Amino acid sequence: MKKKSRLPVEDYIDGVLKGDRMVLSRAITLVESSLPSDQMLAEKVMEGILPYSGKSIRIGITGVPGVGKSTFIENFGKILVERGHQLAVLAIDPSSQKSGGSILGDKTRMEALSSDKRAYIRPSPAGAALGGVSARTREAMLLCEAAGFDVVLIETVGVGQSETAVKGMVDFFLLLMLAGAGDELQGIKKGIIEMCDALIINKADGSNVEAAKRAKREYANALHLFPAKENGWIPQVKTCSAIEKSGLEEIWTMIDDFRDKMTKNGFLESNRQEQRVNWLQEHIRYLMESSFFHHSQVKKRMEELLPGIKSGKFSAIAKARELFDLFLKNRGND
Amino acid sequence: MKKKSRLPVEDYIDGVLKGDRMVLSRAITLVESSLPSDQMLAEKVMEGILPYSGKSIRIGITGVPGVGKSTFIENFGKILVERGHQLAVLAIDPSSQKSGGSILGDKTRMEALSSDKRAYIRPSPAGAALGGVSARTREAMLLCEAAGFDVVLIETVGVGQSETAVKGMVDFFLLLMLAGAGDELQGIKKGIIEMCDALIINKADGSNVEAAKRAKREYANALHLFPAKENGWIPQVKTCSAIEKSGLEEIWTMIDDFRDKMTKNGFLESNRQEQRVNWLQEHIRYLMESSFFHHSQVKKRMEELLPGIKSGKFSAIAKARELFDLFLKNRGND
Numbered sequence A, B: 001m002k003k004k005s006r007l008p009v010e011d012y013i014d015g016v017l018k019g020d021r022m023v024l025s026r027a028i029t030l031v032e033s034s035l036p037s038d039q040m041l042a043e044k045v046m047e048g049i050l051p052y053s054g055k056s057i058r059i060g061i062t063g064v065p066g067v068g069k070s071t072f073i074e075n076f077g078k079i080l081v082e083r084g085h086q087l088a089v090l091a092i093d094p095s096s097q098k099s100g101g102s103i104l105g106d107k108t109r110m111e112a113l114s115s116d117k118r119a120y121i122r123p124s125p126a127g128a129a130l131g132g133v134s135a136r137t138r139e140a141m142l143l144c145e146a147a148g149f150d151v152v153l154i155e156t157v158g159v160g161q162s163e164t165a166v167k168g169m170v171d172f173f174l175l176l177m178l179a180g181a182g183d184e185l186q187g188i189k190k191g192i193i194e195m196c197d198a199l200i201i202n203k204a205d206g207s208n209v210e211a212a213k214r215a216k217r218e219y220a221n222a223l224h225l226f227p228a229k230e231n232g233w234i235p236q237v238k239t240c241s242a243i244e245k246s247g248l249e250e251i252w253t254m255i256d257d258f259r260d261k262m263t264k265n266g267f268l269e270s271n272r273q274e275q276r277v278n279w280l281q282e283h284i285r286y287l288m289e290s291s292f293f294h295h296s297q298v299k300k301r302m303e304e305l306l307p308g309i310k311s312g313k314f315s316a317i318a319k320a321r322e323l324f325d326l327f328l329k330n331r332g333n334d
Helices: A009-017 A021-032 A036-052 A069-082 A133-146 A161-167 A190-195 A206-223 A248-264 A267-293 A296-311 A316-329 B009-017 B021-032 B036-052 B069-082 B133-146 B161-167 B190-195 B206-223 B248-264 B267-293 B296-311 B316-329
Strands: A057-062 A087-091 A119-123 A151-155 A172-178 A198-202 A236-239 B057-063 B087-091 B119-123 B151-157 B172-178 B198-202 B236-239
Touching: A009 A021, A009 A036, A009 A133, A021 A036, A021 A119, A021 A133, A036 A133, A036 A267, A036 B316, A057 A069, A057 A161, A057 A248, A069 A087, A069 A151, A069 A248, A087 A133, A119 A133, A133 A151, A161 A172, A161 A190, A172 A190, A172 A206, A172 A248, A198 A206, A198 A248, A206 A236, A236 A248, A248 A267, A267 A296, A267 A316, A267 B267, A267 B296, A267 B316, A296 A316, A296 B267, A316 B036, A316 B267, B009 B021, B009 B036, B009 B133, B021 B036, B021 B119, B021 B133, B036 B133, B036 B267, B057 B069, B057 B161, B057 B248, B069 B087, B069 B151, B069 B248, B087 B133, B119 B133, B133 B151, B151 B161, B161 B172, B161 B190, B172 B190, B172 B206, B172 B248, B198 B206, B198 B248, B206 B236, B236 B248, B248 B267, B267 B296, B267 B316, B296 B316
Parallel strands: A057 A151, A057 A172, A087 A119, A087 A151, A172 A198, A198 A236, B057 B151, B057 B172, B087 B119, B087 B151, B172 B198, B198 B236
Antiparallel strands: none
């Protein structure tokens, strides 16, 4: 593995705190690295910036491919920067999923926003195999906050696992949907609807306006069937047309209102406290996996065992134990 | 933690191979235990029964609560046992999910089947916190096979993560759905539809027959939009009425046909080979997590750190490293 050139810890911290985009990007690349030496460095950078993080409103956005997330973020983001906000957009790529969508494939996405100096757009790398993607996105978010961004949007495609991860790091979770035909394949699972703070019917434009209104009523009724949230917030259902820029101001007003209420009733902070504990646990898992699966003796032995595992000759659980013992015994020698 | 009385390794192995239900149940309880001493014992039992496993057709069944899974398994299972099959039914409980469904809550489920000597029904325990639930289900499946069951049904509710786990241990994956209104909240995500080998529209009875036929056509069309599977199997869409026992024979014929084709083209075995490698990786994760989070020094230190983690005073990733180092340093002393 080729080691990339790195900055001293202080340079990362200073650069990020000054809002230097170049350093911010390099710092995110650093935290995304799976090299052990990078990880140690990243931990120091994170410790340095942590006291300066936490001052943004953290918004998660999900929805299946085709629902119009890019256009939504582009035009919603434009409203935010024009109101004087500093906006960071992070995308979680649900790697290791068969139908991952194309968050990262399309380079022309959010063209206007990405050329706007008041916004910063950062996709996560594809194919990060060993868990950790969500943990890295969390660190990218904290870095963005330390760099002065006061609104962070975290985008994910609506295919399952990544929503739980995003929900675990944001204050407000927004689900984009479409009205009308094909809803059964739109495929948003009940669990995702339950975790959202707002359900937005996008593409409420042209001949689709009536259908969107109808869908809004249906979803509003359906949401009543869910148990009340402990924070006292009743999930809102709204329509918008991201492409025609209608309904977007109202969405921001709603999020602002959410932040006010949740700050007053203490839930914003108590939710973040819980998230920090989850962050600890996730990072422990990440450390365990990355140190294990990158351990040279473990890798070598695993190669030897694989044919017998595949054929069913060896018991996977007995060999898992052998590999784990090997790892523990040689932890210092790698 | 109270240690339950255990049998010697040989007694578990002999009892399971003789098809003794009582011993089978105790063996499954053993593999589900998170006690380190039980885990060691379970590994030996698994190693002993492994050569006798693998002879069943493994079928995964999912669908959201209300779709009629219990009735389906009850009456589909009845057909199988009447054809002379030995049937084991395992349920995965998606613990740690907010909307877990009620797989385990309803004790009157599958009443007829559970009193049938040719069938064996085993739910997974609720609330197993540290991953591993799916790994334990896999071991329960292998134990059932060694006990002579030649059809294993693995049931899960359609709320996300657990489907991926089930897909990773079965030969054939079956998705139950309903026709008609409310499909948007029926909430089956695209990823689950993509991984299924058959999509069954249940409750095709009474005034619902036409809607079910229509839904069948729509889903059949929709499935054409997905890329072809590498095994050459084209996912089937069928209707049935589990309660009226119609369409169930056809489903078994289809699964039988699938097994024939996949045995001939080698995919049944190559798929299982891949699954065994995943099993190894999953079990390593399970070992790491259970040995870490049950480590007494780690637990003690974590308690001390939690207030500072919650308040944001400590960096979660720095403290994760500290805890991980503590674990590695004291691995033999717990």
